[in-house]
Amino acid sequence: MFGAPKHFPGGGAVADLDWLAGLRVIEVTTGVAAPLTGRILAELGADVIKVESRAKLDVNRVRVPNAATAGIADEETLRLEGFGLLHEASASKRSIRLDLKNPRGKDLFLRLLDTADAFVQNFAPGWLERLGLSVGGLLDRNPRLIVVSATGYGQEGPLSSQRAYAPIMSSLAGIEGLIGYEDGDVVGASATALADLNCSFYGAYLALAALHGRTETGGGRHLDLSQTEACAALVGEAMIEYARAGKSPGPVGNATPRGDREVVPSADGGWVVIEGLAKDSDEYRDLLAAGRPREDLVSSLRARGIRATPVLSPDEVVADEGFRERGMFQQVEHPVLGPLTTSSIPWHLDGAVPRVRSSSPLFGHDTAAVMAELGLSPAEIATLETDKVLY
Structure with a gap:
């Protein structure tokens, strides 16, 4: 076959x-x-x-x-x-x-x-x-x-x-x-x-x-x-929520069913998606103030048990080891x-x-x-x- x-x-x-x-x-x-x-x-x-x-x-x-x-x-x-x-x-x-x-x-x-x-x-x-x-x-x-x-x-x-x-x-x-x-x-x-x-x-x-x-x-x-x-x-999912709650679906920004998701800039001009970290917390402010490059920021967040991932451009997806493997x-x-x-x-x-x-x-x-x-x-x-x- x-x-x-x-x-x-x-x-x-x-x-x-x-x-x-x-x-x-x-x-x-x-x-x-x-x-x-x-x-x-x-x-x-x-x-x-x-x-x-x-x-x-x-x-x-x-x-x-x-x-x-x-x-x-x-x-x-x-x-x-x-x-x-x-x-x-x-x-x-x-x-x-x-x-x-x-x-x-x-x-x-x-x-x-x-x-x-x-x-x-x-x-x-x-x-x-x-x-x-x-x-x-x-x-x-x-x-x-x-x-x-x-x-x-x-x-x-x-x-x-x-x-x-x-x-x-x-x-x-x-x-x-x-x-x-x-x-x-x-x-x-x-x-x-x-x-x-x-x-x-x-x-x-x-x-x-x-x-x-x-x-x-x-x-x-x-x-x-x-x-x-x-x-x-x-x-x-949005249609079911409308049928259940009667509220017309609309833009939700970065909100997710599990909490807020933030898309934040890194020091080298990249972007990082963060989930599960309140943006009004001291930890959140400290991480952004540190001015880390994208990969360092992602590694630091993951080391603390925080879900984080880089936002990849299409050319980065093509070059990414995970996708290529x-x-x-x-x-x-x-x-x-x-x-x-x-x-x-x-x-x-x-x-x-x-x-x-x-x-x-x-x-x-x-x-x-x-x-x-x-x-x-x-x-x-x-x-x-x-x-x-x-x-």
Whole structure:
């Protein structure tokens, strides 16, 4: 079931997983929610094919790449390949170019879905219908197909047709309303795509459950995921408190159920989180007045039995021995950008993390190979390229 565990620079065992070997996932996605679902399935062993088109590029292929990549390749290549989130969301997959608005492209898409076990998509409801397709029609054609639809607000409801962006969804889900100083104004701006990320993992779990529940002749399912609802599930504790006490939840500053938590500066410009030490105590004032660097302050607090931890920046997380020993990060080689560090899927399975099989694929890199798998000849593929069906 596992390949032999391997150790990569920095520590941590990684293993090739074949749990989903033989399963094929077709993906028409953009952004993070749903692309990350596909990546999870790929690193569990599935063959995940990302269907893309110049007519409607993944948003992560049109964003301005990091300045650090300047000069590595031409501007167009960097625009398509250089944005970091593309590699986090779409590692370990294959990519093909296919214009679904072209009748021949749509026919090839349907033939591809005939070979699939799952179809993952996250465009607003109605896009399939505009192509003359529907989820029901796809399930009639392939009764064992698992369809995962991950959209901002679900397939139905008053917001279902609206565009979804991370801060809007976390605001509607109640997350932003909990961020701010105690008894003060809402500050919000958590600046993390919680709706996308939480929805992606739900999508993977549900896809696995649905795949397990199929029969030889049927059992296909349509899984309708709302990114906003997935995000709202993270504030369940506040909702329960409202139901119990009737008080509308709001910003609580640094308060925790066990007492106050303080985030304090250190002498070297860092920050430290302290729990269980009253800020009006002499001990608290003495510790801060001592002017210790961050690591010294943390060590001193822990020596006194006080819970304390440094606030790490993302680059410090990547370099942290604890995370590296656990295999939280892996290096992959990108054909244009060179070596890249990407986060692992955060699971340990029989003592190893799933290997990141590759960086995100170059745009359309596997088009000819996948078309050949459908039985097309080199001449037919060349004609489709010329006619911009494979576009």
